[in-house]
Amino acid sequence: MTQLSVAAPVRLSIRGNVVRAVYPAVLVGAVILIAWELAVHLFNIQPYLLPAPSAIVAEFGKSFSTIASAAQITTIAVIGGALLGAATGVIAAFIVALFEKFANTVLVLVAILSCAPVVALAPIFNAWFGATSLMSKIAVAAIMVFFPVMVATTKGLLSVHPLHRELMESLSASRFQLMVWVRIPGAVPSLFDGMRVGATLSVIGIIVAEYFGGTANALGVLIANSAALSQFPLTWAAVAAASLLGLVVYGAVMLIERLVAPWRFTPASR
Missing domain, CATH: 1.20.5 (Single alpha-helices involved in coiled-coils or other helix-helix interfaces)
Known part of the structure; x- marks a missing residue:
């Protein structure tokens, strides 16, 4: 009771x-x-400039099967790119964190590389993996997710409270034990900060990459083709579907964060 x-x-x-x-x-x-x-x-x-929301909703309902089919393909690529980018970003962060003296230099280099227009690599990846291959789209999204996850996780791994470090050293803890018991738990919030940024970037990366070629029923291809045919309500409906996909992926990351790191959402942590 x-x-x-x-x-x-x-x-x-x-x-x-x-x-x-x-x-x-x-x-x-x-x-x-x-x-x-x-x-x-x-x-x-005029509709070709800006259709009304009611017209977009009506077109969304009318073309729901087409949009849903295209969204399925894009969603698979978004999830694949997000998972691949997050996994490689976390692995890279662990490697950098093991060499603290060089961490700042590496982070500066990563920041410089992240300024490059990653989506411009889409045609190159199309040549490598094939224009209709999902892997060419996943590679673009993975790179876009990699940078924020790697930087945020590395900073989290390196942000060890001096008191915690001194305590572990007084217990003769090894670098591996310090990593497992102090660094990793402390870096979990930073990891999800990077993942929230990467979640939206993965959708943007996939949609833009699909402009350069993709399966016939992907969202990016649907947006490009419908705009070329002056079917602007359909174009905006597909854009709305892509935006909804981004919100869903973002919400999924937040839900996982609540399950993995519930202490972040307690009143005492704020």
Whole structure:
């Protein structure tokens, strides 16, 4: 009985926090959509310039099967790119963290490399893996995810509290033990910070890479083809689907973070 009486307020508190976090974004989004709809009708904006949200929603429902089929292919590539980029980023971060003296130099080099237009590599990857191969798209997304994950995780691994380091040294802990018991738990929040950034970048990378060639029913190809045929409501509906995919991937990362690092969401951690 006591457990139930304690659990109920906790659930209500979590639900209230979620509502307070989501409500402002939903309200602002609703205001923007209403203003958008009114502006299109009041100023008689042509569909090829900017279709009304109602027209986009209608086209989304009309072409749902086409958009859903294209989204499936793109989603597979996004997940593959995010997982590959995150895995390689974490491995690289561990290697860099083992050599602390050179870590700052490596991070500077990584920052310089991350400034390069990664999506411009899409035609090269198409030549390597094939224009219709998912791997050519996954490679672009993986590189875009790699940089934020690697940098954030490395900084997390290197951010060891001096007291914790002294305690481990007083216990004659090895570098491996310091990594396992101090560095990795402390770097988990930083890893997910990088993953949240990488989640949205992976969708952008896949969509842009699909512009340079892809399977006939991918979202990027659908956007490019429908725009070329002046089917702008369909174009915007596919763009909306890509945006929704980005939100879903971002939400999935946050959900995993809540499961893996629940202490970040407790009132004491804020």
